[in-house]
Amino acid sequence: MNDAALDVRPSAQFRHLYQPPKIAGDFAGKHIITVEQFDKADLDAVIQSAGTLRERVLRRDGEVVRLCEGRIMASLFYEASTRTDMSFQAAMRRLGGSVVFGSNGVQFSSVYKGENLADTVRAAGCYADLIALRHPAEGSSFQAAYYLDKLNERIEKPCVVVSGGDGIGEHPTQGLLDLFTIVDQKGSVDGLAITLVGDLLYGRTVHSLAKLLAMFEATGVKLCFVSPPSLKMPDTVLDFVQKHGINVHETSDLHEVLGQSDVVYWTRVQEERFARQADYEAVRDMFVMTPAVLNQCKRDVILMHPLPRKYEMGTYNDHDILDQNPRSVYFQQMENGMYVRMALLAKVMGADV
Amino acid sequence: MNDAALDVRPSAQFRHLYQPPKIAGDFAGKHIITVEQFDKADLDAVIQSAGTLRERVLRRDGEVVRLCEGRIMASLFYEASTRTDMSFQAAMRRLGGSVVFGSNGVQFSSVYKGENLADTVRAAGCYADLIALRHPAEGSSFQAAYYLDKLNERIEKPCVVVSGGDGIGEHPTQGLLDLFTIVDQKGSVDGLAITLVGDLLYGRTVHSLAKLLAMFEATGVKLCFVSPPSLKMPDTVLDFVQKHGINVHETSDLHEVLGQSDVVYWTRVQEERFARQADYEAVRDMFVMTPAVLNQCKRDVILMHPLPRKYEMGTYNDHDILDQNPRSVYFQQMENGMYVRMALLAKVMGADV
């Protein structure tokens, strides 16, 4: 017998093998692993709760720390992600809950001792009420949910998983915080021209956001997808969006759409996605947001970015100038991530928010 | 002067140099570093408190988080151990206490700056009320207790250590959770045939459990030790158990005892323990628990395992089948680890549980 024989089924298989429950108005005790669990009313509920929690945190409402008092979140991050990790932690803490860490264990112990994801997730499930999971393998959050359901049949204390991103698969909390930020900044999604820019083929966050915008049942929305020809939005997402009646425009030329966009969502185009260096160099300048580019946008545009950022926002000097521009909302977007995660965690823990 | 001259005495020396206090009915302010500190009444007290705390957690008794409110546990894990680490953390959190971490410091800082265990433990002792210590050197928990006693003479805020395992030495909390699980599942230890399987020579958990079963003053207990001939239970443990009047049967053939066992405690036989590959291959199939083997057990057997597991429970497919079998209680055993640690931590912190 070798290590391969011991491996659990590939995580990706669990996307088909496991069907997570729809939220359908009731978050309590449910895993959160894909945006497809939500319907419009669920999205509204998250947006409203996130807004309320933000307001309560800012006025330092002392009752917020009672919402998840005594509840434990295990943070299982198989790959580091400063923002997602810290904002999950901060969300749970602000609700009065606690966090236990398996990261060191995950990095050192499990690899060393050859433990698979199914067993590590169930170990955390024995101690915690909720697992925040980040894992590089697509479908890993589905796999975690599958094995936690098995565990929950055997032990008395139930545990759910909330995905913090699984490979090129899903990143539902990022999508929700992006949606919240748009609604929060623009008042509504209705009638907006929303432009997603960058690597739309591999970009997990733009897939989730595009789907959520489609599911949000807004009227008069126009989605513009701007990418190098080799990094276009996958057909599955395109089909999903169009089936929901969204008007889509695809292009590789940012300037076709920049001046008409109400929301510009910027992401990085990575050199390593291109087979030939020359292909990358041919397009990269098209995909750098600088102060000059931002100045070509509408006066009331909002510039979003999931962060972290690198060359796609120019030099550090460009960063400093962009950061001061009131149209740049990526810091508010980042802060909103905490409030959206607070809303989700509180809801799945059964708190009344 | 060189690094060797700076080394503190070898940890193992502290097993003789330092005598931890007996519990003798009073846990408050005492280090927990060996099962030999306990007598029967102390074991009963831990078992009862663990059961009560489990019941209180499951019905979400809001007073549990007041038991260690304001108390600080430092988690000093010099080797990773997902389960022990996370369950100590979760135990302290569920009691309302806090956890501070020295792991990164331990990994990077102390090694880099050449700090010895005695000094790192006292650093933690200056900030925390309790240290959960995991260290690869036998006797290290004795050494920690020794130096904390010295520290406690000098500073005002006392600090105790609770062992999370020290090398091939002791792992008292694992032994206690195993004992709790047997009592919890079978109602009592009286009259049980308990079979410990695997590497009994180096297996820290089976040593602690065997001793605790002997100390538990149960009647009619039969202990069966099943191991390869080269990995038999050490004479010290064997003598200890027999001196307590326990009936012991040693064998290398599982099938001699499997059908009569009420409890089967499974552990891994590691290839690296064998001088010759052929010796390992000759025995390994005897030490794999599969669904077929489990089916040869008594109908009401309980199958335990300290986890993590690897080849000793066959393929992942075998895992999935074993996990569904109601006779497998290793997940409950894992969950119990948290409640037993809650009981211990609360008691040494002086809480009334």
Added chain:
Amino acid sequence: MNDAALDVRPSAQFRHLYQPPKIAGDFAGKHIITVEQFDKADLDAVIQSAGTLRERVLRRDGEVVRLCEGRIMASLFYEASTRTDMSFQAAMRRLGGSVVFGSNGVQFSSVYKGENLADTVRAAGCYADLIALRHPAEGSSFQAAYYLDKLNERIEKPCVVVSGGDGIGEHPTQGLLDLFTIVDQKGSVDGLAITLVGDLLYGRTVHSLAKLLAMFEATGVKLCFVSPPSLKMPDTVLDFVQKHGINVHETSDLHEVLGQSDVVYWTRVQEERFARQADYEAVRDMFVMTPAVLNQCKRDVILMHPLPRKYEMGTYNDHDILDQNPRSVYFQQMENGMYVRMALLAKVMGADV
């Protein structure tokens, strides 16, 4: 464009670019990045609060955990430091606040994804109320304060930074805990002969302490600086101290001053600071504190050390003997670090302490 182009300005530039606010009697919402922010009344306030908090912790005053309830500290340690890290964590926890961690993120994620300090600090600033920052680059805490001020103009939830040491620059909390320990042990600084020994050129802690002693407006203080000739106190610190009217004596011969010192503050002389091995060997024995050396001190001297320690306190056997000597106060000094950090954290969070 390459990585260099993306780098933010060197951290050291921010020492000049950014001027932190003076405390001037009001700590709430202010960064703590240099001892120069304090005046005598502010130092008195910290010392008094630290003493009060220590007393409250020791008598287990249950209201202490309400002081920072609901507040979040992000621990951003770009280099490991067991003591500073753990005591910041413990300080925030004892005040009832929470801690979120970016260390793994810092180690793995940001390096991997090439994120600069300015962006990582602002990510933490979006989630936390306070950042404890340790970074190897001089001026990094000034840089963090600069970018947090920018962030605070854009988002609603403000965040401040408290330095846990930045390279050879500042380590204000260490200086404050050293000052507190002297006042606490000796009743006052007036009339004391205080001897700082070791590497005074690169030793961050002795710089901060010397400055604080000068700012403390004590009368009749004598500072003795004992170092190898090549590692003398920098002129900037010497000038600062003398301008404040402090009597300074510099020497490379410990025995000139040892018998007259009321406080001996010991630090390590590192071999790697010497160009030639022979130069190091010529002086090193002069800079080893042993029981015999301590016996040459005044009966009521206090021996301090920032810890960790290595050869500069002799062998482990020497350590054990020194540790038992009532004149050694470095463990109390370490414990005091937590109370001083509690005082600072509570004050910048606006708690009434």
